[in-house]
Amino acid sequence: MDSNTFIPQAFIDKMINILPEQLNIDDLLSACRRPLRRAIRINTLKISINAFKLIAQKHAWSLTPVPWCKEGFWIDIEDESIPLGNSAEHLAGLFYIQEASSMMPVAALLSHFQPNKTSTLLDAAAAPGSKTTQLASATNNQGLVIANEYSSSRIKMLHANIQRCGIQNVALTHFDAAVFGQWLPNTFDAILLDAPCSGEGTVRKDKNAMKNWQQSAIDSIALTQKELIKSAFQALKPGGVMVYSTCTLSLEENQEVCHSLQQTYPEQVDFLSLNNLFEGAEKTLTEEGFLHIWPQVYDTEGFFVAAIQKTGFVESEPAKETIRKIPISTYTSNH
Structure with missing residues (x-):
């Protein structure tokens, strides 16, 4: 929990008025002050999901599926000595660091x-x-x-x-x-x-x-x-x-x-x-x-x-062409 997260009172008052009735403002503020879970999306252009899971096991990376994206996973890392963004797998484009939502x-x-x-x-x-x-x-x-x-x-x-x-x-x-x-x-x-x-x-x-x-x-x-x-x-x-x-x-x-x-x-x-x-x-x-x-x-x-x-055609204003003067200078070869 980060008590230093700045949340203006005017924002809080506004959210109280628009939150769905099944939710409450205390849970919203508590969530806003929690660190964000790290997530990645496997790049299936370069590696399959199953092949990446084997790599994750070798690195002791724990993967939890993101429900709305079959290539997406929340990731927990035991060894933080090499930042995730500097890992060989990231630099090779095998995955993309992307927030789950x-x-x-x-x-x-x-x-x-x-x-x-x-x-x-x-x-x-x-x-x-x-x-x-x-x-x-x-x-x-x-x-x-x-x-x-x-x-x-x-x-x-x-x-x-x-x-x-x-x-x-x-x-x-x-x-x-x-x-x-x-x-x-x-x-x-x-x-x-x-x-x-x-x-x-x-x-x-x-x-x-x-x-x-x-x-x-x-x-x-x-x-x-x-x-x-x-x-x-x-x-x-x-x-x-x-x-x-x-x-x-x-x-x-x-x-x-x-x-x-x-x-x-x-x-x-x-x-x-x-x-x-x-x-x-x-x-x-x-x-x-x-x-x-x-x-x-x-x-x-x-x-x-x-x-x-x-569901159907809509009109749009025709584009207005703008003619710009293109600077042209004469090139003279010295050879």
């Missing part, structure tokens, strides 16, 4: 969409690459995964993780994800939008994650999230499936973002229930069929996952 969005997408060798998928906010590599592994390097990241400082890590994991069907792009609806309307078979958020659910791995928590910041980022989900929905093919996820708890960044999309496209938005995603999913299932993951329920980070199907 972070594995849920891709699992949710795959529960309603079966990729094939002609599928085109978009990971709209991809860095550092945990969900991109999970998608690529699930497709067995077939089809095409566009991994987009807006933050230039994070693209190197995304690229490094893709290379380390032996990914061959991913193309990197560097755009504001809000452009996809205009530039590539009705293009993608499936889309994962793990949206930038206030990160309320990450306090277990960063005790200062809520040091600058403000309601005004949540209201502001929710506006960005609504823009991103609308653009992603426009870029989705009719009949396609999109998963919207965050690592935060506030309704404004989760349910209300999905409701805003449905209000914009009432005839084309169908919320797909995640009640059968894994045994115990009903403990965090909302009335819409979303999963609102409270940290104390599965002993994970806080998370939110929604699956949405596009």
